[in-house]
Each structure stands twice: as structure tokens, then as C-alpha cells.
Amino acid sequence: MTTEDRVACVKEARKLILSAMRGCDSPQIEAILRSADMELHWALWSLGEAVSLRPELDYGNSD
Amino acid sequence: MASVQLSVLGPKARASRFWNKATETMPRERLDALHLHRLRGLVQYAWDFSPFYRKKFDEAGLKPQDIRSLEDFKRKVPLTDKSDFIHLQQEQPPYGPTLALPQEFVTHHSETSGTTGVPLGIPFSMVDTVRYGESWVYGFWGLGIRPGDSFYFAFGWGNFAGFWSAYWGARRLGCRVISGGGLDTKGHIQAILRLKPTVLISTPTFALRMAAVAAEMGVDLANSSIKFTYHAGEPGPTALPAMRAQLEKAWGAKAGELLGIAEVDAMAPGCPNGDGVHLNEMNVYAWQLDPKTGREIAEGEIGENIVTSYANTAQPLLNYRTHDLVRRRSKCSCGRTWAKFEGAVLGRTDFMVTVRGTNVYQTAVENLLAEVPGVSMHYELVLTREADNDVMTVRFEPEKAIAHRRELWEKAASEAADRIHAALHVRLEVKPVEPGSLPRYELKTKRIVDQRPKEFRRALDR
Numbered sequence: 001m002t003t004e005d006r007v008a009c010v011k012e013a014r015k016l017i018l019s020a021m022r023g024c025d026s027p028q029i030e031a032i033l034r035s036a037d038m039e040l041h042w043a044l045w046s047l048g049e050a051v052s053l054r055p056e057l058d059y060g061n062s063d
Numbered sequence: 064m065a066s067v068q069l070s071v072l073g074p075k076a077r078a079s080r081f082w083n084k085a086t087e088t089m090p091r092e093r094l095d096a097l098h099l100h101r102l103r104g105l106v107q108y109a110w111d112f113s114p115f116y117r118k119k120f121d122e123a124g125l126k127p128q129d130i131r132s133l134e135d136f137k138r139k140v141p142l143t144d145k146s147d148f149i150h151l152q153q154e155q156p157p158y159g160p161t162l163a164l165p166q167e168f169v170t171h172h173s174e175t176s177g178t179t180g181v182p183l184g185i186p187f188s189m190v191d192t193v194r195y196g197e198s199w200v201y202g203f204w205g206l207g208i209r210p211g212d213s214f215y216f217a218f219g220w221g222n223f224a225g226f227w228s229a230y231w232g233a234r235r236l237g238c239r240v241i242s243g244g245g246l247d248t249k250g251h252i253q254a255i256l257r258l259k260p261t262v263l264i265s266t267p268t269f270a271l272r273m274a275a276v277a278a279e280m281g282v283d284l285a286n287s288s289i290k291f292t293y294h295a296g297e298p299g300p301t302a303l304p305a306m307r308a309q310l311e312k313a314w315g316a317k318a319g320e321l322l323g324i325a326e327v328d329a330m331a332p333g334c335p336n337g338d339g340v341h342l343n344e345m346n347v348y349a350w351q352l353d354p355k356t357g358r359e360i361a362e363g364e365i366g367e368n369i370v371t372s373y374a375n376t377a378q379p380l381l382n383y384r385t386h387d388l389v390r391r392r393s394k395c396s397c398g399r400t401w402a403k404f405e406g407a408v409l410g411r412t413d414f415m416v417t418v419r420g421t422n423v424y425q426t427a428v429e430n431l432l433a434e435v436p437g438v439s440m441h442y443e444l445v446l447t448r449e450a451d452n453d454v455m456t457v458r459f460e461p462e463k464a465i466a467h468r469r470e471l472w473e474k475a476a477s478e479a480a481d482r483i484h485a486a487l488h489v490r491l492e493v494k495p496v497e498p499g500s501l502p503r504y505e506l507k508t509k510r511i512v513d514q515r516p517k518e519f520r521r522a523l524d525r
Contacts (some may be wrong), residue, residue, distance in 0.1 A: 003085060035189075038189065038190055038193065039193075042190070042193055042194070042197075045345065046083055046086060046197075046345060047085060047086075048085060048086055048089060048093070048097055050097065050100040050101075052104060053101070053104045053105055053108045053373065053376060054108075054188075054190055054376055055190070057108075
């Protein structure tokens with residue numbers, strides 16, 4: 001897998017996690033998903049991607 | 064037999080020479096483009112979320128969109144200093160307007176040592192702890208530490224950020240962590256013998272003290288399970304090659320070092336070559352200035368390190384004066400493109416003394432002392448001011464072997480003074496003191512005793 005492909009996979013994974021987080025009514029599950037997204041955001045950062053400073057800055061104000 | 068082979072890392076990752084080759088060897092042009100993107104994001108973030116920076120930027124007439132280049136960042140974003148933060152924290156404890164996140168994001172509190180002043184409170188969010196811990200792992204991996212190794216922390220788990228972050232890093236790497244919290248020196252030694260860790264985490268002087276106490280117990284730690292010692296908190300094996308020799312002999316292990324600043328990041332893991340540290344450019348942006356003129360210096364010159372951290376989003380630090388003097392290089396035979404600081408920190412702007420027109424750096428004196436027979440590792444450099452000049456006096460305890468032969472104390476003092484004179488072209492007074500009379504430290508050893516009038520020194524210790 002090339003770095004570009006790996007970056008694309010991680011971005012896709014973030015999208016899926018954000019979908020699962022949206023409207024979540026379980027604090028435990030939301031906390032776990034936030035933790036997973038934090039790691040994926042960090043993976044993108046560490047792959048040299050130009051991402052936002054913190055993962056929450058990508059969440060917007062919905063839900 | 065189980066059908067699945069369990070492993071913390073797969074074989075391809077485990078075989079890598081780098082923890083993250085892509086970023087550690089990234090070409091300078093790409094690194095700088097990434098820095099610009101991240102710095103612009105950080106300036107916007109500080110403007111949006113930190114009352115401290117909003118005020119500071121307003122006073123400087125700066126808007127986030129004014130930062131279009133790295134030059135803009137260096138010139139337009141005001142320099143900050145630890146004292147700015149401490150004063151605001153004292154007015155509104157615990158963090159005042161320096162906090163850039165709602166309190167509920169703060170998951171860990173640390174403090175600077177505050178040995179000569181007021182400690183600085185350091186809030187970390189969860190993201191920050193992950194980033195901070197990762198900085199250690201680059202150094203661990205470069206030294207040869209791998210999943211399966213186990214870490215012994217000779218550390219009391221107080222508020223010292225450095226070793227908490229080493230713990231975060233050891234967890235990331237996938238290693239067993241053994242806490243030495245609550246034990247005295249003998250207790251640490253017994254725990255190491257019983258639990259057989261392979262990595263020791265401590266300050267370098269405490270590692271040497273442990274070896275000395277072990278010898279009194281009849282234990283040779285060079286035969287223990289420890290394969291690596293890794294240090295921070297004070298000048299160690301990279302800054303002081305003689306200390307590397309002492310550590311590696313005493314422990315029969317490979318010694319590593321990381322340059323960290325509690326409130327910034329564990330920012331510069333040791334180079335595998337052992338002659339410097341590499342700035343973790345995924346977490347920190349740095350440039351260097353001449354502290355006298357305030358102008359940026361060229362590569363290879365000695366200057367004050369000015370850092371900006373991406374790792375502390377709870378309390379951002381932009382263009383932060385470290386008061387550390389470094390010599391930056393852009394190339395290294397280890398393959399890393401991350402900026403290298405030769406010999407780690409060469410001295411402090413506040414502890415650099417000019418004796419009869421010659422700049423005298425703390426580590427230069429320490430390196431020379433370590434080579435003098437009869438001079439033990441227990442010494443201090445006393446700074447005073449006489450007739451408008453800085454004066455540095457070396458006070459040392461003689462080595463145990465000559466403790467009962469006073470006539471040899473003066474010989475060692477005279478040899479130390481001669482070596483310093485030959486190498487640095489200044490003559491310092493070197494005085495022996497009674498064995499056991501200088502203070503002992505478990506965390507940061509205080510080598511500098513600054514007795515100069517206040518106006519000639521910085522009041523706040525880091």
C-alpha cells in the first residue's frame with residue numbers, strides 16, 4: 001500500500017467514526033469513538049498530512 | 064497451538080530503523096511547508112481560544128491572516144516567556160487566561176520544578192499527552208528499545224512532566240512499565256534485581272547515584288538486566304560525553320538522552336550517534352536568535368532556542384523563549400532531516416557568564432571536570448559578580464579514593480583549573496569541599512548556584 005492509499009484509508013475511517021458518533025446517546029460509546037478518532041487524526045498528522053490542530057476542530061457544531 | 068500469532072507490531076514495522084521514517088527523513092522543503100500550515104493553524108487557534116494570545120496579538124496589531132510565511136511568523140508573532148505565564152497564573156490560579164480549552168478538556172496537570180522561583184502550571188489535554196509521549200518513542204526506537212522491553216521508572220511520580228510523558232511513550236511503544244514510586248535508592252536497586260526490567264528511566268545523576276549505592280550494597284549493576292538507560296531533566300550523556308562513559312560503565316548499558324522542556328514537549332530525542340538531539344519537528348517548530356541583538360542566527364552559530372509547540376494545545380506556547388543555548392545543524396549521518404542540536408543544550412542565556420571577555424558555558428566546564436582524576440560527580444558552579452564582571456567558581460567534592468588524602472584535593476583542583484584554562488582560555492577558581500557536603504538530588508541536580516545580584520540573572524528557574 002502506498003502512503004497516499006494509507007492516508008485515504010485513514011480519512012475514510014475518520015468519516016465512518018464521525019458518522020457513528022453523530023447523535024450518540026451512550027457516553028461510553030461516544031468516548032470510545034472520540035478516542036479512536038483522536039488516534040486517526042494523529043495518524044494523519046504523523047503521516048505529514050495538513051490536518052487541523054485538534055480533531056474536535058473538524059466536528060462542527062451539530063449534535 | 065493458537066491459530067493467530069499475537070504481536071504488538073508486525074514484522075515489517077518492527078524491522079524499521081526509524082519509528083516513523085516518512086517524517087523523520089522528510090525533505091526540509093516539505094517540512095517547512097508543513098510547519099507553515101501548522102503554524103498558521105496554531106495562530107488562528109490561539110487567536111480564537113486563548114484570551115492570553117488574543118490580547119497579545121491585539122497589542123502587536125497582529126491578525127492570524129497576517130502570517131503568510133515562516134518569516135512572518137518569526138518576526139510578527141511576539142516572543143513569549145515563562146514569566147508571562149507564571150504571573151497570569153498567580154493572578155488567576157490555576158491557569159488564568161493562558162488556558163485555551165474548557166477546563167473539562169484538561170486531563171493531566173504538571174508543573175515545572177520551580178527550584179528557584181514559582182512553578183509554572185502545565186495543563187494537558189488527552190491529545191497533548193499522546194503527542195508528548197510520542198516524542199519519547201522516536202528516541203527509544205532509535206536507541207534500539209523495542210516492544211518486549213520493560214521500563215523501570217526510578218521516579219516518585221510527582222508533578223514532573225518529563226517522566227510522566229516517558230510513561231505515556233512507553234505505553235505507546237507497547238512495553239511493560241514498572242513503577243519505582245515510593246521507594247528509596249536501595250529499594251529501587253532491589254526492585255530492579257527482582258523484576259528484571261531492561262530500561263532504566265531516571266535523571267542521569269540519579270542513575271550514577273544508584274550505581275554508587277549498589278556498589279556499597281555489594282551489587283554490580285553492570286551485571287543487572289538493564290540494557291538501556293534513558294535520561295532527561297538535566298545535562299546527560301549527550302551533553303556530557305564523560306557522563307556517558309560513567310553511565311555505560313556503571314550500568315553495562317547503552318545510555319540515551321532526550322532534551323525536553325516541561326511546558327513545551329519532550330521535544331528533542333537523542334540522535335542514535337550519541338552526539339546530539341533531533342528536534343521532533345512533528346511537535347515543535349524552532350529557530351534560534353542571538354540573545355544580545357534579537358536577530359536570527361545562521362546555522363552552526365550558538366543562539367537561544369525559540370520554540371513553538373503543537374503538542375500543548377491546552378496552553379499553547381508560541382515563539383517561546385527557552386533561554387537554552389544551542390548549535391543547530393541541518394544534516395546528520397543518522398539519516399534524520401530533523402534539526403539537530405549538537406551536544407544538546409550548550410548552556411543557558413541566564414547561566415552563561417562572560418569572564419574577562421570570554422563566554423563560558425556550563426557544559427564546557429562540566430565536560431572538563433569529568434576528565435580530571437580525583438574530581439567526583441558532586442560539584443557545583445557558583446556564579447558571583449565582582450567589579451562589574453561575572454565570576455564562576457567551581458566547588459567539587461573529591462572522589463572517594465582520595466577522601467582521606469587532603470594533599471591530593473588541591474592537586475585535583477589545580478589540575479582542573481589548568482585544564483579549564485587550556486581549553487577555555489579563562490582561569491576559574493576551583494575549590495575542593497568536604498566529601499558529602501554538597502546537596503544530593505533525586506530529580507534535577509542543581510549544578511549552578513547563582514549568587515549574582517537579581518538584575519544579572521533570571522529569577523524564574525525552569
